[in-house]
Structure formats: structure tokens, C-alpha cells
Amino acid sequence: MSLWLTQHQQPLKLVIGRMRNNLMATLLMFCVIGVTLCLPAILYTVVDNLSRLTGGVESKPQISLFLKLDASNKTEIEAQLKKHADIASFEFVSKDDAWSKMQQDKNTADAAASLEKNPLPDAFYITPKKVSPDNMARLQEEMQKWDGVELAQVDANWVKRLDTILKLGKKAVFVLLVLLGFALITVIGNTIRLQIMTQREEIEVSKLIGATNPFIRRPFLYAGVLYGLGGGLAALLILTLVTLLFNFSVAEIADLYASNFRLHLPNGSSILVLLASATGLGWLGSYFAVNRTLAQFENL
Amino acid sequence: MIKFDQVSKRYPGNYETLKRISFEIEQGDLVFVTGASGAGKSTLLKLIAGLERPTSGTVLINSQNVSQLKAAAIPYLRRQFGLIFQDHKLLYDRNCYENVVLPLNINGIIGEDAAKRVRAALDKVGLLDKEKAMPITLSGGEQQRLAIARAVVSRPAFLIADEPTGNLDENYAAEILEFLYAFQQVGVTVIIASHEVPKHLPPEIASSIKVLHLQHGELV
Numbered sequence: 001m002s003l004w005l006t007q008h009q010q011p012l013k014l015v016i017g018r019m020r021n022n023l024m025a026t027l028l029m030f031c032v033i034g035v036t037l038c039l040p041a042i043l044y045t046v047v048d049n050l051s052r053l054t055g056g057v058e059s060k061p062q063i064s065l066f067l068k069l070d071a072s073n074k075t076e077i078e079a080q081l082k083k084h085a086d087i088a089s090f091e092f093v094s095k096d097d098a099w100s101k102m103q104q105d106k107n108t109a110d111a112a113a114s115l116e117k118n119p120l121p122d123a124f125y126i127t128p129k130k131v132s133p134d135n136m137a138r139l140q141e142e143m144q145k146w147d148g149v150e151l152a153q154v155d156a157n158w159v160k161r162l163d164t165i166l167k168l169g170k171k172a173v174f175v176l177l178v179l180l181g182f183a184l185i186t187v188i189g190n191t192i193r194l195q196i197m198t199q200r201e202e203i204e205v206s207k208l209i210g211a212t213n214p215f216i217r218r219p220f221l222y223a224g225v226l227y228g229l230g231g232g233l234a235a236l237l238i239l240t241l242v243t244l245l246f247n248f249s250v251a252e253i254a255d256l257y258a259s260n261f262r263l264h265l266p267n268g269s270s271i272l273v274l275l276a277s278a279t280g281l282g283w284l285g286s287y288f289a290v291n292r293t294l295a296q297f298e299n300l
Numbered sequence: 301m302i303k304f305d306q307v308s309k310r311y312p313g314n315y316e317t318l319k320r321i322s323f324e325i326e327q328g329d330l331v332f333v334t335g336a337s338g339a340g341k342s343t344l345l346k347l348i349a350g351l352e353r354p355t356s357g358t359v360l361i362n363s364q365n366v367s368q369l370k371a372a373a374i375p376y377l378r379r380q381f382g383l384i385f386q387d388h389k390l391l392y393d394r395n396c397y398e399n400v401v402l403p404l405n406i407n408g409i410i411g412e413d414a415a416k417r418v419r420a421a422l423d424k425v426g427l428l429d430k431e432k433a434m435p436i437t438l439s440g441g442e443q444q445r446l447a448i449a450r451a452v453v454s455r456p457a458f459l460i461a462d463e464p465t466g467n468l469d470e471n472y473a474a475e476i477l478e479f480l481y482a483f484q485q486v487g488v489t490v491i492i493a494s495h496e497v498p499k500h501l502p503p504e505i506a507s508s509i510k511v512l513h514l515q516h517g518e519l520v
Contacts, residue, residue, distance in 0.1 A: 003408050010410055205389050208351065209450075210378035211406045 011219040015226060026230070029191060033231020036184055037278055038238040040177040041266075045243060047169035048270075049263050050162070061131050063140055064153045065124040069095075071148035074122060080146070081124060086139060090126040098123065121150060133163055181281055188227055188285030192220050196293045203297055213294070220290045221283065228282020232275040239274075240265060301327055302348055302458075302489075307357035309343050317343045319517045320357065325491065327457070330484040330505055333493040335514035341493040344514065345462050348491065350377040362457075379407060382451030382488075384461035388443050390435040396422065396446055397431045403454040421453040422446075425479060441472035448479055458489045465494065474500065481505050 019026040067074065074092075081090050099118040102108045128139055136154050143152040196203070203216055243263050254261040266274070302325040309318040318340045325331055333341050346352040347359055350366055359366040361377065369377060382403075390399050400421055404414040422428045425445040427438075435443055444464060451459060461480060465473035477498055484490040484505065497511055513520050 006408050006410055010405060201389075202391050202393075205391060206402065206406060207375075208378070208383060208389070209403050209406060210375045210381075212372070212375040215375075215406060 007215075007218070011222050015219050015222045019223075019226065026227075029227055030230035030234045032187060033184060033227060033278065033282075034234025034238055036180050036187075037231060037235035037274065038242070040173050040180060041235055041239045041274060042242055043169070043176060044173045044270075045239065045263060045266065047166055047173060049261075050169070051166045052264070053261060061136060061154065063126045063128065063136065063143065064151075065126060065143055065149060066151045066153070067122045067124075067148050068150045069121055071122065071150075073148045077124070077146060077148060081126065086128055086130065086135065088127045088129045090124050093123050093125065095120045095122050177277075181277070184231075184281045185285040185288065188224055188282050189289035191227070192224055192286040192289040193293050195223065196220060196289070203294070207297060216297070217290050217294060220294075221286050224282040224284075224286020224289075225279055226282070227286075228279040229275065231282065232278025235278065236266065236271060236274060301325065301360075301362060303358075303360040304347075305358045305360070307347065307354045307359055309340075309347060309352065310355045315517075316355075317517050318347070318354075321519055322357075323512055323519065325489060325510070327489055328484065328487050329489055329491075329510050330481065330508060331489075331491045331510045331512060332497050333491065333512045333514065334496050336495065339514040340517040341514055342462055344512070345460050345491065345493055348458075349381045349383060349460050350374055379403075379454065380457050382454070382456040382459045384444070384447050384451045384459070384464050386463040386466045388435075388447045390443060390447060390450075392434065392436050395432050395434050396427060396438075399435060399446060400450045400453050403450060407454055409454075417453055418449075421449040424452070425449045439472075440468055441475060444468065444472070444476050445479065448476070452483060452488075456488070458491065459483050461490070461492045463493055463495075473498075478502075 065077075067077070078092065081087055095118055098120040099112070102120070103112045126139075126143075128135060140152045140154045143149060206216060243265055247262050250261065250263055304321050304323050307318060307321045308316055310316045321344070333344055335341050343352065347354055347366075348361070350361070350369075353359075353367055361380070364377065366377065391402070394402075397418055400418045401414050404410070404417060409417070419428060419431070422431060425448050427442060427445055427449060430438065430442070430446075435446060438446060448464075451461075459480065464480070465476050468476065477492075480490050480492060481502065497509070501509070
């Protein structure tokens with residue numbers, strides 16, 4: 001156990017020492033990785049916040065339930081709505097109320113005057129708890145089958161559209177992440193390869209006096225991991241600053257719509273994902289470089 | 301114990317560097333491998349230390365057959381040897397202490413344990429006060445002494461020196477050889493390659509040395 005600890009502690013110390021000696025180069029490397037990683041991270045933040053927006057806007061999508069003109073079971077439907085687990089709230093507008101509103105409203109008064117009697121049905125305006133398109137469609141289908149219901153209508157097509165666009169955005173984040181991840185593996189791998197080249201002599205001497213291959217690999221693998229981690233932290237910093245900067249403008253726009261919508265800062269799990277993927281990419285890059293470059297020393 | 305039986309070594313596209321060599325070295329021997337340049341001295345030392353494998357024949361080191369060792373076992377074989385090279389092979393971006401501590405680190409020894417042993421080794425070769433100095437600031441003789449300190453710090457059973465005095469003037473050369481003789485006196489097997497057996501051998505070892513003289517890859 002203590003040997004294992006030594007085997008890992010020692011190269012880690014060595015690598016941190018080397019990084020401190022080349023502080024500028026190390027920080028520059030962190031910046032390169034940070035900037036590259038924060039591109040998909042910013043896009044993700046935008047998409048993620050927009051998808052929260054679909055759930056959080058004030059004019060929530062509703063289901064309009066129009067009853068048949070001769071429906072007599074209004075109270076039963078009301079009781080059913082009250083019991084229903086998926087419904088947050090509902091509002092009843094009787095046909096007389098709707099009719100008088102229509103007559104009073106300037107825009108529709110003329111049309112109302114030309115009608116002989118009230119053509120409007122009783123209606124419930126229902127706000128479901130979950131506004132996801134699937135849920136809305138399911139509720140609508142269910143209510144359409146109820147007795148006395150003429151038409152259950154979802155006025156939420158825009159939710160569907162926005163959702164589709166967001167799915168596209170998520171795909172774009174994924175594609176960008178894969179492409180940039182590949183670029184990062186190459187960049188880190190190349191840096192590690194150069195380090196191996198400059199330490200050629202040391203590797204040769206170590207091999208001569210009995211160093212095992214893992215002993216020689218370890219410092220370079222740790223270097224890759226630390227580059228990744230440092231880059232991830234840099235990306236996090238940039239992302240936070242960008243989000244804060246955006247929020248000035250977002251606040252202005254949101255105020256115009258009387259909304260208090262703001263971009264959220266990255267939360268615990270997204271920080272973890274960002275750092276983990278950065279570290280993973282660093283390890284992968286150095287792993288490839290070490291495998292390819294050290295092979296030439298290994299028949300020594 | 302080191303035993304060579306009908307050992308040949310041929311490098312790709314080359315003539316045979318060593319031709320059917322057989323000899324035995326006992327624990328605690330002082331051995332000189334002599335011969336002109338290109339006679340195969342370095343190749344012989346490399347075969348002994350597990351840096352090369354024979355093309356044919358068997359090399360036994362402490363009754364382990366080197367040809368049959370797995371690649372992963374080779375590093376552990378090499379740790380039994382302290383190696384001293386003509387060109388020192390010191391690391392010039394590290395100070396003296398860090399150069400000497402390298403074999404210990406490879407063996408997984410660090411911290412205070414390692415520090416004690418490094419200082420003991422530096423003290424033995426008279427470089428204790430140069431601990432923090434960079435190797436490039438040392439004279440040729442001091443660099444070779446530093447190389448000896450690195451070779452002995454992990455207390456190897458065998459000490460192998462490939463022309464350790466080749467680049468040094470006579471005074472320094474005698475000094476280096478005396479360090480090597482001193483290790484033989486405490487039971488280390490010392491194997492030295494050089495053009496010829498040194499002229500002024502101390503009397504207490506002159507009687508106990510073994511000479512392997514190589515000519516065109518053959519023992520004569």
C-alpha cells in the first residue's frame with residue numbers, strides 16, 4: 001500500500017515541480033484547453049437555460065376543454081378535474097360569461113351583434129402540472145374521451161417547436177464537444193510528446209539503471225491529467241465570467257417581457273461533468289502520446 | 301555469480317561482435333575486461349548487465365537465464381548492477397543530490413531513507429559538500445565520482461564500469477580506480493573494462509584480480 005502510494009506520489013510531485021518551473025507555458029496550456037472547452041460549455045448553458053424557459057414562462061401552455069352545448073354533467077367534470085393528479089389548476093368560464101365578454105370587447109362586439117343567440121359553449125381552461133409536449137398530448141387525448149366534452153384543444157404548439165429546436169441545439173453541443181475533444185487530445189498529446197523528447201536522456205539513463213516502463217510512463221500520464229484538470233478549471237472560470245456578462249443583457253431583455261429570467265451559473269453536476277471530461281481528455285491525450293513515443297525506448 | 305556459456309552476439313547486418321565466449325565470475329571478484337577498441341568489451345558488459353540479450357549461448361546471472369527472462373523482469377535484473385559509463389551519463393538538468401537519488405526512486409525509496417543513503421554515497425566519494433551543485437560545474441574526475449555514487453547508492457551486488465578512466469588524466473584515474481577497489485574489498489563484484497590492466501595495482505588486490513582479454517570478439 002505504501003509502495004503504491006509512493007509510486008504515485010513521487011511522479012505527481014515531480015510533475016507539479018516541473019509545471020511550476022515552466023509556469024508561463026503551463027498557464028498558456030491551461031488557457032488553450034480552457035478556451036476550447038468553454039465553447040461547447042457556453043452553448044450548453046444557453047440551450048440548458050432555454051429549456052428551463054419552456055417550463056418556467058408565465059404564460060403557461062393550457063388545455064382548453066370545450067363542453068358540448070347540451071352537456072349537463074358540468075359538475076361531474078369539475079369534480080374529475082379536481083381529483084386529477086396531473087392538473088395544477090383550472091378555471092371555468094360559463095357560456096354566458098364568455099358571451100358577455102364577447103359583446104363588450106370592441107373587437108368582437110360587431111360579430112356578436114350579428115349573431116342571434118349565444119353560440120359559445122361552457123369551457124374549462126386547464127393548466128397541467130407538467131407542460132412537456134408528451135404530457136400535454138396524453139392529457140388532451142384522455143380528456144377528449146370524457147362524456148360531454150366537445151373538444152379538448154392544446155394551445156401549445158410553440159412548446160413543441162421550441163422543444164425540437166432545443167433538441168437540435170443539444171445535438172450541436174454534442175457534435176462540437178466530440179470535435180473539440182478530438183482537437184484537445186491531439187494538442188495535449190503533442191505537448192506530452194515534446195516533453196518526452198526533451199527528457200530523452202533521462203528516460204534512457206533511467207532505463208539503464210532498472211526503471212520499469214510504468215515508472216517512466218507515470219509522470220507523463222500525470223502531466224496529461226493535470227493539463228486537463230487545469231484546462232477544465234480555466235474553462236469553468238471563463239464560463240462563469242461569460243454567463244455573468246451575458247446576464248447584464250439578458251436582464252434588460254427579460255425586463256422588457258416582465259420576466260425575471262436569468263442565465264443560471266453552472267451547478268454542481270455540470271461543474272463535475274466539465275472537470276471530469278477535461279481530465280479524461282488530458283489523460284487520453286497523454287496516454288496515446290506516451291504509448292506511441294515511449295515504444296522506441298522500450299526495447300532498450 | 302555470473303556464468304557465460306558459448307555466448308555469441310551479432311548485431312543486425314554486422315559481423316559477430318562476440319564469438320562463443322565462456323567464463324565464470326564469482327561473487328566478490330575483481331575482473332578486468334581488456335582489449336583494443338572494438339574488441340567487444342562494451343558488448344560483453346552490456347550482456348552481463350542485461351542491457352542486451354545474447355544471439356546464442358546462455359548468460360546466467362545468479363543462476364537466472366537472461367535469455368529466458370520476460371521483458372517485464374529485465375528492469376529488476378538491472379537493479380542488481382551499478383553501472384558506471386565512460387561518458388558518465390549524468391543528468392545535467394538536476395543537481396548532484398537529484399542525480400544520485402534517481403536509482404533509489406526507481407526502487408521506490410524516497411524521503412528521509414533515501415536522503416540518508418544519498419548522503420552516505422556522496423560522502424564515500426568525497427562529494428558531500430557538492431550536494432546542491434549542478435554536475436556541469438564539477439571537474440571530470442568529480443563527475444565520474446558522482447557517477448560512482450549513483451552506481452553504488454542502491455547497494456548493488458555488482459559494479460560494472462565501462463572505461464571509467466578513459467577521459468581522465470593519470471591522477472584522477474588512479475583515484476577512481478581506488479574507489480572501485482574499495483567496493484571490491486567489501487564484497488561487491490567489480491567488473492572494469494579498460495584497454496589494459498592498470499600498471500600500479502595496490503599489492504592487496506594485485507594477487508586477486510581476474511583478467512578477461514578480448515581480441516576480435518574472442519577470449520584469449
